[in-house]
Amino acid sequence: xxxxxxxxxxxxxxxxxxxxxxxxxxxxxxxxxxxxxxxxxxxxxxxxxxxxxxxxxxxxxxxxxxxxxxxxxxxxxxxxxxxxxxxxxxxxxxxxxxxxxxxxxxxxxxxxxxxxxxxxxxxxxxxxxxxxxxxxxxxxxxxxxxxxxxxxxxxxxxxxxxxxxxxxxxxxxxxxxxxxxxxxxxxxxxxxxxxxxxxxxxxxxxxxxxxxxxxxxxxxxxxxxxxxxxxxxxxxxxxxxxxxxxxxxxxxxxxxxxxxxxxxxxxxxxxxxxxxxxxxxxxxxxxxxxxxxxxxxxxxxxxxxxxxxxxxxxxxxxxxxxxxxxxxxxxxxxxxxxxxxxxxxxxxxxxxxxxxxxxxxxxxxxxxxxxxxxxxxxxxxxxxxxxxxxxxxxxxxxxxxxxxxxxxxxxxxxxxxxxxxxxxxxxxxxxxx
Amino acid sequence: xxxxxxxxxxxxxxxxxxxxxxxxxxxxxxxxxxxxxxxxxxxxxxxxxxxxxxxxxxxxxxxxxxxxxxxxxxxxxxxxxxxxxxxxxxxxxxxxxxxxxxxxxxxxxxxxxxxxxxxxxxxxxxxxxxxxxxxxxxxxxxxxxxxxxxxxxxxxxxxxxxxxxxxxxxxxxxxxxxxxxxxxxxxxxxxxxxxxxxxxxxxxxxxxxxxxxxxxxxxxxxxxxxxxxxxxxxxxxxxxxxxxxxxxxxxxxxxxxxxxxxxxxxxxxxxxxxxxxxxxxx
Numbered sequence: 001x002x003x004x005x006x007x008x009x010x011x012x013x014x015x016x017x018x019x020x021x022x023x024x025x026x027x028x029x030x031x032x033x034x035x036x037x038x039x040x041x042x043x044x045x046x047x048x049x050x051x052x053x054x055x056x057x058x059x060x061x062x063x064x065x066x067x068x069x070x071x072x073x074x075x076x077x078x079x080x081x082x083x084x085x086x087x088x089x090x091x092x093x094x095x096x097x098x099x100x101x102x103x104x105x106x107x108x109x110x111x112x113x114x115x116x117x118x119x120x121x122x123x124x125x126x127x128x129x130x131x132x133x134x135x136x137x138x139x140x141x142x143x144x145x146x147x148x149x150x151x152x153x154x155x156x157x158x159x160x161x162x163x164x165x166x167x168x169x170x171x172x173x174x175x176x177x178x179x180x181x182x183x184x185x186x187x188x189x190x191x192x193x194x195x196x197x198x199x200x201x202x203x204x205x206x207x208x209x210x211x212x213x214x215x216x217x218x219x220x221x222x223x224x225x226x227x228x229x230x231x232x233x234x235x236x237x238x239x240x241x242x243x244x245x246x247x248x249x250x251x252x253x254x255x256x257x258x259x260x261x262x263x264x265x266x267x268x269x270x271x272x273x274x275x276x277x278x279x280x281x282x283x284x285x286x287x288x289x290x291x292x293x294x295x296x297x298x299x300x301x302x303x304x305x306x307x308x309x310x311x312x313x314x315x316x317x318x319x320x321x322x323x324x325x326x327x328x329x330x331x332x333x334x335x336x337x338x339x340x341x342x343x344x345x346x347x348x349x350x351x352x353x354x355x356x357x358x359x360x361x362x363x364x365x366x367x368x369x370x371x372x373x374x375x376x377x378x379x380x381x382x383x384x385x386x387x388x389x390x391x392x393x394x395x396x397x398x399x400x401x402x403x404x405x406x407x408x409x410x411x412x413x414x415x416x417x418x419x420x421x422x423x424x425x426x427x428x429x430x431x432x433x
Numbered sequence: 434x435x436x437x438x439x440x441x442x443x444x445x446x447x448x449x450x451x452x453x454x455x456x457x458x459x460x461x462x463x464x465x466x467x468x469x470x471x472x473x474x475x476x477x478x479x480x481x482x483x484x485x486x487x488x489x490x491x492x493x494x495x496x497x498x499x500x501x502x503x504x505x506x507x508x509x510x511x512x513x514x515x516x517x518x519x520x521x522x523x524x525x526x527x528x529x530x531x532x533x534x535x536x537x538x539x540x541x542x543x544x545x546x547x548x549x550x551x552x553x554x555x556x557x558x559x560x561x562x563x564x565x566x567x568x569x570x571x572x573x574x575x576x577x578x579x580x581x582x583x584x585x586x587x588x589x590x591x592x593x594x595x596x597x598x599x600x601x602x603x604x605x606x607x608x609x610x611x612x613x614x615x616x617x618x619x620x621x622x623x624x625x626x627x628x629x630x631x632x633x634x635x636x637x638x639x640x641x642x643x644x645x646x647x648x649x650x651x652x653x654x655x656x657x658x659x660x661x662x663x664x665x666x667x668x669x670x671x672x673x674x675x676x677x678x679x680x681x682x683x684x685x686x687x688x689x690x691x692x693x694x695x696x697x698x699x700x701x702x703x704x705x706x707x708x709x710x711x712x713x714x715x
Binding site for chain 1: 471508512515559561569609616622631682686
């Protein structure tokens, strides 16, 4: 190995001091417009290849290219996927979400707080300071009772629960007359009528005179105290809390008790092929699993497939090995870093390279069903397969680099170019708009 | 098209703009008549607004010139300063305006450089490319009496088949021949990347901008190309020279030991420049 490295260094040493051999360029020199269009991906595939070949051979054009590159404003060419603004938050979010799932699975008992418990652990000092006009005489006593230290100690999970109630409670000013919405929601779960009053804007907030009967575990006596939430779970909870809007806070408080602690966003992230996936999430597909559409960024490879494929692919192995559920009849597609397309599932045993018309660097794909797959290439071609075997080039003829495709079925698809334009077909690629 | 390009802002008539569009299509499909859908796709892809500005500037419309000067002159000067930090290219940039306006006349008609712009890139990028070409051509013109590398080293794709016999300088010469053959056999994109980095001293980020690759990807490809070159050199030495493993090892050792012809003045200058450029070329 060391010998190879030494030889590689020798080659580099030799290349550095050797006048670069230039072949006699067979075509005319690249003009300014060709150079400008080539650098921006505005040439058709054939012309771009000609320009590239000439640039590799012509000493003068290489010098022009160097000066042209030097004159460009200093902006990064292609940011790696983890540095794109849409991705900056996704990496820690994904790690946190995976941590939450892993911790929940290994722990066995889902730590789902219920609104009633959240109301019970609320410290008395954070209640509205002023007397509430419509509160019943028993309400303050009930509140003080539910805020006893014993309850707080018995249910530490509630304090770390990813709910709107906890966060709002810690941040809420104590002298504000209107109750926090989470309290209203909690009260709604106990007694719908007062909550409706609170949400309607009236300054009336009343806890029920007596809390409804709780299970023994909720009462904090029979159930052993659960372990504190791990940092990853707490981070995920905070993240989920931060990402939730005020509107969704209201909605989340109204969901059934068994769903109140789950983060629907995190669930979507980890559900392969789920509806609602879009290109914002595509670059993380190697981590998250198999999605319907995929776009090749800076990753080693991306995997995509129809929604019915690989229901358990969110194990982080998607880039290197096929999902376990992909074996059999499901069809999964993979675009490797060099733009090669491979298919898993028909043969059922290995990734099979697909023969595409022409030499194409595939940049994105979309598989709306098991038989249909759309691909787009860097040289501006759109390929379609309706049998998961053969790809045909569609009539798309705009000389522009393409980097995204979203297909609905065999006839309808939308492709996006690197300069942000979108082109739509509704007839299988025969015409584009 | 006329409306989409906002050509009326510059007082450009539909007929004038149609001529520009026809010229653009003819330039894009040389020697053949494109199909209607090809024309539609092409016209949908070009920079119509910039084409209208260029067309109006070529026609001498004042408003278009004002717009061009206001929008593109700062960028042009920045580009000139970036190309030549001594200010030499700034002079070129100024002279470019004369050609863009069309100070020269042919057959009584003003010949503006804008007629070479067909909207396939943005106007600003095109102007930068023109400036780069002029800068390089001026440098080459000043060095006309010096031997040019491409003329001296062009070998027309024919790899040397006979290398000197092994010896103190023979191994190095054999390596040189093998490397030349390997470089010629590279794929155009790999050759271009290698030439940009080693022959043109371009930074990884600049190469990446040109090739639409991230600089880390460029670095990875360069490393792969070096590995490919090493393998090709080893194979060439074995097949064309009949060298065994020990002789091939000697060849690589000769390259590692031989520092080549030394020009102290060049080395001193390179060392001064290298203090900065090595740090920059991350």
